[in-house]
Amino acid sequence: MQKPVLLITLTVLSLLSAAQTEDEKFIRKIFDEALTSGKAFEVLEYMCTNIGPRLSGSPGAAAAVEYTRQVMQHYGFDSVWLQPIMVPHWVRGKPETGRIVNSKKLGMQPVNVCALGGSVGTGPAGVLAGVVEVRSWDELKKLGEQGRVKGKIVFFNRPMDPRVLQTFSAYGTAVDQRANGASEAAKFGAVAALVRSMSPNPEDYPHTGSLRYALNVPKIPAAAIATNHADLLSRLLADDPNLQFYLEMHCETLPDAPSFNVVGELRGSENPKNYIVVGGHLDSWDLGQGAHDDGAGCVQSIEALRILRSLGYKPRHTLRAVMFMNEENGLRGGLEYARAAAERKEVHIAAIESDRGGFVPRGFTVPTTAAAKAKVQSWKPLLEPYGVHDFSTEGGGADISPLAPQGVPLLGLLPDSQRYFSYHHTPEDTIDKVDRRELALGAAAMAAMVYLIDRYGLK
């Protein structure tokens, strides 16, 4: 009775190990292709250098739509198409002015600020007012109820905690100030909001990013201030609570503009109506070149499919590289993609996002459901030789999040996070901050994950 069981076991084991070896070999080919003939860096370099910033509604965003469409067409993907959407159209206008004024110690001191995305402007006369510094919502409430916020600029100065190893976690515990600060301050009669830039580092340049105005609350101007200048302002305020701040911003929101998601496909040979999506977002902030955020994720998504195609891989399911538009200030692309998918009854087997920068890959964020998560984690031995070893965090990314209600397992590329917030939403997010090998390894890791999901599913 033992023998047949043993035989079956041995057969199963040897089949499994043959598959393992075949997978190992194919994944090796994927990485070899990315490291010897990879195109991700050149595509990103073109996008950063020749197109530059790509804020939703800008000519740069339109150029990036057309450029990535052409790249995927040129690679010979089975179909490349545009998915029309309307996007918010916010413009920064003339550079902002920020000054500490009437400080006892320094008199007038210019500081580096930038408008938060979506903010109203100050008007040409600017805003001149006293400053109230807060580090928590409780503090704001207390001061507000004491009438000490009215007519003032509220300065949100809770830092991104540098001690937190995963910088995205530290970001998550500070970004509420940027998102909600303006409206929360306005509820107590503030005339403007200044928010400490989202960075754990001492820096002279500010970080932009979107805010959300609450309904039925006056919209007040809101700016980010460089961390070094936030520290300066805080020190000066401690000495001299009566100093004033001058803020001038010329930003405004124009009518919504037409734009697109860009989709490239490799058609599935067995289940063409089942989809695996890899994507990043094509829009960027207007400062810098959007190299890491998220040009990297876009070119890696295209590259993942290019690699599989160039290796002659015939996918079972249809593979899609999606350049989502408008992640930064609206998520219109992600929402429309999910809406249209539901309407067409498309079955999505998985969606993988790369929106954490083009740094050396260390793992993947994994689906929240037990079975899919276990499946992804079981592939760790296949990816560990490439430094991809961390499969502990759950979740996907913003653009693919609207697919969650359809039960789509969501994953994300997890690159090393240490450098990300040195560049995020700043003029420093440029192509010279991207390393060719790190970018290529991320693209290869995504291609390998697509291959494994295509072959084995996530059930």
Next chain:
Amino acid sequence: MQKPVLLITLTVLSLLSAAQTEDEKFIRKIFDEALTSGKAFEVLEYMCTNIGPRLSGSPGAAAAVEYTRQVMQHYGFDSVWLQPIMVPHWVRGKPETGRIVNSKKLGMQPVNVCALGGSVGTGPAGVLAGVVEVRSWDELKKLGEQGRVKGKIVFFNRPMDPRVLQTFSAYGTAVDQRANGASEAAKFGAVAALVRSMSPNPEDYPHTGSLRYALNVPKIPAAAIATNHADLLSRLLADDPNLQFYLEMHCETLPDAPSFNVVGELRGSENPKNYIVVGGHLDSWDLGQGAHDDGAGCVQSIEALRILRSLGYKPRHTLRAVMFMNEENGLRGGLEYARAAAERKEVHIAAIESDRGGFVPRGFTVPTTAAAKAKVQSWKPLLEPYGVHDFSTEGGGADISPLAPQGVPLLGLLPDSQRYFSYHHTPEDTIDKVDRRELALGAAAMAAMVYLIDRYGLK
């Protein structure tokens, strides 16, 4: 009979777990100190920006000796002293000239070259000769024996394999061309050597680095050529084997110059005559600022001791931060340190080197002896929360290698290696390529390793 055993086991386990918790807490403090009040980046920034390159024998090297001495003094280390040595003194002179000439396709084409460290010059008239390309020693030998090398410039064009994940491994299989190419070519009558730069990437700038002339072989000039230009030269040669190359280099070797290792100490409270060394090398190549190679390792070594001191840690053994001089072209500092240690009968419990760049730390290279290796590997759970997870590679670093015959366990900080060879030995190795957090995390990892070795030894 069971009970006492159980009790003892429980007591031991609870003691072990108390120690574990204490270690966990202290290591957390180390990382917090590095990430909130770290000084490594500022020290490196000063060294890169105000001192710049620090080739052995140069005024920059002397400035760096004095600067790091002052930094450690300023930190209040128990003693800071200089260990005198004599170092080779090679100078590059006027910038080099490299040109492809008489190429059928391009006529004259300037290419980017730089002299290899230690090379003789060409004389003011330069060298003009035909080119023979080789990718292996066998190929050189074959062509040499056919008389096809005599009077020619040998072009060593075996690339650093981009497919190898650990870039130091790829370097190890290509750098023999740089080290030995000139003399091997000279044995067959070559007049100069051109070596493809040690980089896996397409680049327009050459990588310098030292060569070794063999005894009793004519010394011929040797230069590195940028990888993009190596590819160009190779393509042109394929079409036109008769093209020529013009090389002009003004480098020369001057008499040995006086210099120093710089040593800072925190005195041990229990065994002050037992030492734990952390170190990097203070000298750099003359191109760039030696930011990653190896300014990073120096400032991390100083920072590791500064952190422990600032946390009030009383070491059992004496801790030394050593800035070794002359790793790049002689190893005189490392040799003298080991010689003097033997002479004074100093017992070294461990030596840890950081000479793989200031990138995000991923692990440590571990001692070769089983017991010490197992001990280091047993600490993995304490360091894994900080992304330091790889303890699989054996070995230390060049500067501490002369301690090996004394039986000293050697370790090395193991940062992520993907970016290193984009900068190594080039004008690109500058402070803007160093990330503050990555550098700080490496210093903290070293401090944690010193703490664990100091507390538990390596036996």
